[in-house]
Amino acid sequence: MSTTVQYGDLAVEVGDDHVATIEVQRGPNNHIDVAMVDALAAALTDLDADERCRAIVLCSQGKHFCAGGDFSPNAAVPPEGGGEGGAGQRRRGVYDDADRFFSTSKPIVVAVQGAAIGAGLGLSLVGDFRVAAPEARFAANFARLGFHHGFVLTATLPRVVGQQKALELLYTGCRLKGEEALAIGLVDRIAPLSELRATARAFAREIAVSAPLAVASIRRTMRAELVADVRSVIARERAEQDRLRATEDWREGVRAMAERRLPDFKGR
Numbered sequence: 001m002s003t004t005v006q007y008g009d010l011a012v013e014v015g016d017d018h019v020a021t022i023e024v025q026r027g028p029n030n031h032i033d034v035a036m037v038d039a040l041a042a043a044l045t046d047l048d049a050d051e052r053c054r055a056i057v058l059c060s061q062g063k064h065f066c067a068g069g070d071f072s073p074n075a076a077v078p079p080e081g082g083g084e085g086g087a088g089q090r091r092r093g094v095y096d097d098a099d100r101f102f103s104t105s106k107p108i109v110v111a112v113q114g115a116a117i118g119a120g121l122g123l124s125l126v127g128d129f130r131v132a133a134p135e136a137r138f139a140a141n142f143a144r145l146g147f148h149h150g151f152v153l154t155a156t157l158p159r160v161v162g163q164q165k166a167l168e169l170l171y172t173g174c175r176l177k178g179e180e181a182l183a184i185g186l187v188d189r190i191a192p193l194s195e196l197r198a199t200a201r202a203f204a205r206e207i208a209v210s211a212p213l214a215v216a217s218i219r220r221t222m223r224a225e226l227v228a229d230v231r232s233v234i235a236r237e238r239a240e241q242d243r244l245r246a247t248e249d250w251r252e253g254v255r256a257m258a259e260r261r262l263p264d265f266k267g268r
Contacts, residue, residue, distance in 0.1 A: 005046075008039035012047070018054040018208040019201055020047050020106075027062020031069060032119045034094055041100040048104040054212045055204040058127055059111040059197055065136070066120030069094070094119065098152045099230045101126045102223065105216040107207050111200035112136045112178075113193055122151025125160060128219070130186065131200040132178040133193040138186060144173035145257060146249030146265060148240035155229040161186050 004013045014020045022043055024030045047053045060066060110127035117139045124130055124138070132138075140157065142149040149170055158166040161184050168174070181187040191199035207215060244250055249265045256263035 005043075007043045008035055010036070010039045010043055012043050014047070014050060014052050017205055018052060018212075019057060019204045020050070020053040020055070021057045021059065021201070022047075024058075024060040024066070027060070027064075029064050029067040029115075030060040030062060030120075032066055032094060032123060033069070037094055037098070037100075044101060044104045044106070044108075048106055053106055054208040054210075054215065056106050056108045057111060057197070057200045057204050058108055058123075059200065060113070062114075064114030064120070065110075065112040065116045066123050067115045068118030068120045068141075094150070098122075098234060099227070102152075102227045102230050105219055107204070107215060107219055109200045109204045109207075111196050112138075112187070113196055115139075117141055117175075118145075119151050122149075122153050122156070125151075125153065125156040129188040129203060130181075131189045131191055131196060131203060132181060132187045133196050134178040134190055135193065136178040136181070136187075137175050138181050139173055139175040140169045141173040141175075143171060144253060144263065146247060146251075146253035146263065147244050148237060150237050150241055152230045152233055152237065154233040154237060155226060159226060 004011055006012075009025045011023045011025055012020060013023075022040070024036070024040075026036070044056070047056060108127040108129075110124045110130045112124055112130055112132040113136055114133075115137045116124045116132075117137065118141050121138055121140050140149055140153060153166075153170070157169065161169070165184050169176075176184070176186065178187060178190050182190050189199060189203065248268050249263075252265060253263050
């Protein structure tokens with residue numbers, strides 16, 4: 001019998017097929033913040049110790065998988081390029097503990113509908129695989145905000161799409177639809193929106209029928225360098241974000257996004 005446990009805005013269910021589902025319940029945009037990071041890290045840690053779980057589907061309710069940080073005037077927490085920041089006293093950042101996502105042993109299949117933008121792209125790359133709807137949109141839009149990327153994209157993105165394509169995505173902030181993301185390896189499978197979760201779950205079941213100890217061992221071996229790199233880049237990304245958050249270009253980037261226009265950056 002399946003069971004459901006709530007971790008803040010996340011619902012976690014472990015099915016009889018050894019596949020767990022983690023659903024982010026902040027629709028329609030599923031913006032990310034420190035509380036979500038903590039909840040997801042706790043859920044992944046608990047599932048790692050749960051012998052019923054052999055693979056995980058990470059998905060979101062609503063229109064978008066994760067539209068990044070909330071930059072609206074009414075945001076409960078000021079953004080950090082997809083989460084937290086602002087002037088004044090230094091606070092714990094969204095990405096400070098991102099390494100907690102990569103040290104667990106259960107494979108993750110991510111189901112992406114709508115936007116996976118900024119921190120949302122970073123969240124999708126926590127997974128081993130991504131299944132996306134054709135209408136899904138992926139973008140590392142940090143530079144268009146006058147900002148440095150975060151969520152350890154320095155470590156994850158080049159491993160998935162290669163160094164050159166990663167540079168293109170980070171420098172330009174261009175958006176990719178599902179089929180375009182599939183063509184460069186950012187997405188592993190495409191499924192119609194109505195079949196997205198079922199396809200992701202079927203993918204996870206393919207993994208779950210393999211020997212769980214062997215899969216966990218293989219995953220630890222294959223991701224060992226990634227885990228080490230993730231831990232080493234967190235401080236660098238955070239320092240660059242702190243530095244650039246004090247610039248005029250950052251303020252212009254946020255204004256331009258709110259006003260739905262191209263930014264007019266001055267390089268200061």
